[in-house]
């Protein structure tokens with residue numbers, strides 16, 4: 001098959017359409033640099049970590065991080081100063097990072113090159129990014145935001161602006177999560193100044209395939225173009241539908257917990273993504289994992305389910321029909337699996353982690369390792385990353401001391417039916433630790 005010359009697009013992506021698409025996206029985000037990726041926010045996080053400093057430099061990082069950021073620290077040899085997660089008493093959700101927590105970390109590590117935050121959290125809570133950017137910049141540190149779950153931010157007035165508009169120096173987002181990109185579609189963009197364009201470019205190229213799928217790249221442009229042209233209309237509809245879903249669930253299920261913007265407030269406005277539907281089952285005595293299994297049996301999948309929480313993802317592709325079906329299926333599944341007495345919410349172990357750091361993630365990664373039975377693991381230094389999924393936030397991470405508390409939390413999650421992700425032995429009978437010899 002041959003194309004007439006004028007209809008044959010330049011197939012070398014870096015020279016033609018891709019470059020222009022990335023320029024358009026950079027203008028939208030107010031960025032000096034933007035790259036589209038085909039390895040998800042995972043690759044974009046690795047890329048940005050490689051642009052932040054030199055091996056041995058410190059960075060302040062929210063401990064409620066995705067494993068890809070942890071891998072980025074290993075790759076780049078950066079040493080984390082952790083901001084530990086907290087639990088919001090009324091809802092049991094992990095709230096965002098507070099200005100005082102960042103100030104404390106910056107006082108502990110005034111030499112840190114950057115602050116790396118995850119915003120929004122997996123369950124829709126937000127940090128006051130503008131205030132945090134002022135604090136980071138006042139200390140001479142760049143602010144990087146893993147906004148993987150917020151590709152819709154900035155496209156509707158009821159939503160937070162994207163992180164660059166709120167003062168961050170770099171953002172990473174998965175266009176395939178709340179946007180309409182193909183699976184793996186992501187982008188990273190940054191303002192230069194505290195970050196260096198050549199380092200960003202080198203970090204991105206070092207982690208990116210040299211054979212990216214054009215269809216994934218085109219889907220990023222398509223998703224951004226749709227959000228730009230009709231985002232306000234479509235996201236407005238989706239946000240309205242989430243509100244209706246909460247109302248219908250309340251009417252059908254009574255005391256179900258439905259956290260929303262009214263419970264998470266800060267000086268910059270609500271600190272909760274209004275598109276995030278989080279259904280708390282503890283007041284009904286129902287078990288989220290059984291509810292999920294029942295729903296799956298009826299062909300409806302939700303993004304997140306643990307004992308206490310069910311969190312489906314509603315996007316701009318949904319309409320009243322799909323959201324009504326979702327509500328109907330949740331109600332049917334809760335009734336079919338049966339409730340029990342109301343119980344207090346028990347936040348997963350991931351949100352109660354207090355890491356005790358023995359060595360850097362990189363040192364632990366490259367040290368000699370040995371495998372020990374779990375009963376002998378307390379007090380040893382973890383050689384592996386172990387995270388109950390959901391939420392996928394590491395409870396054990398390379399270089400951190402394993403405590404009896406961690407082991408109890410992980411084993412309780414495993415007994416309760418959570419998948420123990422990334423562990424070398426998902427049954428948790430054995431753990432990989434750093435050799436003492």
Ligand SMILES: Cc1ncc(COP(=O)(O)O)c(C=O)c1O
Nearest residue numbers: 039040041042066118146148174
């Ligand atoms: C906060 C966060 N960052 C990064 C990622 C990785 O994103 P991706 O699956 O697009 O590689 C995820 C995935 O769930 C995430 O939740």
